[in-house]
Amino acid sequence: MKKQLLLIAHAPSANLQRMRDAIVEGASAPEIENVETRLLSPFEAQPEDVLAAQAVVLLTPENLGYMSGALKDFFDRCYYPCLDHSQGLPYALCIRAGSDGTGARRGVETIVTGLRWRAIQPPLICRGDWREDFVEQCRELGALAAAGLDAGVF
Template sequence: MKQLAIIWHSMTGGSEALAQAAYDGARRVQGTDVRMLHAAEAGPEHMLSADGYLFLFPENLAAISGGMKSFFDRCYYPCLGALNGRPYAMIVCAGSDGRNAVAQAERIATGWRLRQILPTVIVCTHAQTQAAILAAKIIDVAQLSAAAEMGDQIATGLQMGIY
């Protein structure tokens, strides 16, 4: 059975809601083991045992969130050279832009020699004030549905051997 690891970090709930939607979508696919792992709990063993990945995290200060960066730091060298060609996709929850966090994460994925199978999705919350940035994020239904579809698509591709 193919395994999909959905690895996420969230500060104010937006990335967590997107990860849950992706998980729910992926779980609809029979024959794929889907694991939803908080970045603080995920380690090299999870990366090495999975056949594909979906990374979800917020952009903080124009960078990968600290919790997700810690995950990448812990896993990078133990997994280097062992993940070549495995498929991945990403969703970044950002207040305005998200492109720098995407660029950072894509460089990490390139170092691991992962294969990007879907364009990275940036979900913009338009949080620009201190109060809005710190507030719990509510992700709209269309974006949650798109995350569910992404989870379903990745799980289906793994199960069918496309990825």
């Protein structure tokens, strides 16, 4: 049975959609054989989606110095149903930040610390004006998450 990598992505702009698609592309590399990537928006994602996953990648824009309202809504709905059932869940965070991303990072990390999820790497924060290398960084993040899950590293 394939392991499931859940990508919860709030991608309201064309650039965030490119970042989201790059994460999926990286996670779907042909050498990753035993991982299925499931993509949901924060509005679609439910507690049972989290509980069915073996790892999660979160993608959010920085909005007003914080995570997107959509991602916050996801956490508001899923926190307590997942609290006692998803401890140790490996996760990765990607933030598209117009400024420094600090508030968005802190907000997400506070919540996932409460959930006792485990970061697989430091957050990827794509800061400042748009750069094309953000897409490649997201592709690498998706590949790392799926390859680590496939290899049983986490």
